[in-house]
Amino acid sequence: MTCFCLPFRRKRSCPRSQSTELDEEVSDIQNVNIYTYKELHIATEGFSSSNKIGEGGFGSVYKGKLRNNTLAAIKVLSSDSRQGVREFLTEIKVITSIEHENLVKLYGCCVEGKHRILVYGYLENNSLAQTLLGGGHSSIQFSWHLRRNICIGVARGLTFLHEEVRPHIIHRDIKASNILLDKDLKPIISDFGLARLISPNLSHITTLVAGTAGYLAPEYAIRNQVTRKSDVYSFGVLLLEIVSGRNNTNRRLPAEEQYLVARAWNLYEAGELERLVDAFPDGDVNIEEACRFCKIGLLCTQDSPKLRPSMSTVLDMLIGETDVHGENVERPGLLFEFVDGHDQGKQKMKAEVENSSFIGGSGKQQDSNSSETVTSYGTMTFTSIYDRSN
Numbered sequence: 001m002t003c004f005c006l007p008f009r010r011k012r013s014c015p016r017s018q019s020t021e022l023d024e025e026v027s028d029i030q031n032v033n034i035y036t037y038k039e040l041h042i043a044t045e046g047f048s049s050s051n052k053i054g055e056g057g058f059g060s061v062y063k064g065k066l067r068n069n070t071l072a073a074i075k076v077l078s079s080d081s082r083q084g085v086r087e088f089l090t091e092i093k094v095i096t097s098i099e100h101e102n103l104v105k106l107y108g109c110c111v112e113g114k115h116r117i118l119v120y121g122y123l124e125n126n127s128l129a130q131t132l133l134g135g136g137h138s139s140i141q142f143s144w145h146l147r148r149n150i151c152i153g154v155a156r157g158l159t160f161l162h163e164e165v166r167p168h169i170i171h172r173d174i175k176a177s178n179i180l181l182d183k184d185l186k187p188i189i190s191d192f193g194l195a196r197l198i199s200p201n202l203s204h205i206t207t208l209v210a211g212t213a214g215y216l217a218p219e220y221a222i223r224n225q226v227t228r229k230s231d232v233y234s235f236g237v238l239l240l241e242i243v244s245g246r247n248n249t250n251r252r253l254p255a256e257e258q259y260l261v262a263r264a265w266n267l268y269e270a271g272e273l274e275r276l277v278d279a280f281p282d283g284d285v286n287i288e289e290a291c292r293f294c295k296i297g298l299l300c301t302q303d304s305p306k307l308r309p310s311m312s313t314v315l316d317m318l319i320g321e322t323d324v325h326g327e328n329v330e331r332p333g334l335l336f337e338f339v340d341g342h343d344q345g346k347q348k349m350k351a352e353v354e355n356s357s358f359i360g361g362s363g364k365q366q367d368s369n370s371s372e373t374v375t376s377y378g379t380m381t382f383t384s385i386y387d388r389s390n
Ligand SMILES: Nc1ncnc2c1ncn2[C@@H]1O[C@H](COP(=O)(O)OP(=O)(O)O)[C@@H](O)[C@H]1O
Pocket: 053, 054, 055, 056, 057, 058, 059, 060, 061, 073, 075, 104, 120, 121, 122, 123, 124, 126, 127, 130, 177, 178, 180, 190, 191, 206
């Protein structure tokens, strides 16, 4: 349970005094570990490139060893992610107070001068993006049993954020690289709460920078409409990725297979959903359950947010407490990507896709002459193509 209104007081990780300005700003902040820049500098050996473990939309992430010998993932927020110290710490306070076995632990932060750094518990087994979807560079055997547990664990963490934390938290960036695995391969959701900390728009979504908008609910990408149901959409895409063992977008595949959600829908309609399921050693997969998970993925990615189940219902469906057999699945919503020279702020949609199939006409247009490449979007369902830019 989270409470914004109680006055809180800072808990220092280090008794040394901070700057006067900071002391004034945070004099009544409680229960937030404040790390000095110097101690994080030491922990990461000067933020050395050998300790750098990743780079995302929020900034760079370093592995570090804290003074108590605990390993940490130290996230240096990029320079455009500025907000006042008080607002920053208020958000940090909320994130720090949230504890769940499927959510990453935020140890504390550093707010010195221009520095904004977050210190997280370190997860030993990397992210799903680097392991399951990383193109065979991982030694982890993703058995069906393990994948099932990962899907259910992520659903539990998200249900907690959506329905048990007060006020509820919308993650906004559920994707394979934000699902980390601990030493026992338990899934841990990272980066929750950060969207509010950084910016109200889409600028933190690295999938855009990386060139695929595959996890974004259409209404979020186009109208910036953020609800818990936009997280449900992203979870649905992730679910399909985990079961199929492939990325949501793969332009090396034949046209009709490039978009995972479209592929899933086509196979569902053909009554061949089992073809979406990854290859497992003989007998290692419960194919009926895997197909059920795929159907749940399609329910989560329905075009209309109202048709998507809540996360607690998704969880009940995954563990078999709610039957999905009779659930009606409609055509999912899918976002196609356009790259053009428009002003990103307007996010003007140019959905002038001619044909009414998901596949074939992906709508991707590359303007190689544009020096300033920005992204706008088109979506369509099979049945309708319409301008949603207003
Ligand atoms: N708590 C953590 N423990 C271990 N590795 C982490 C942790 N947090 C982030 N990482 C690594 O750093 C990478 C970059 O993280 P991030 O900045 O959140 O970007 P993104 O989520 O877009 O990949 C992640 O993909 C992951 O490999």
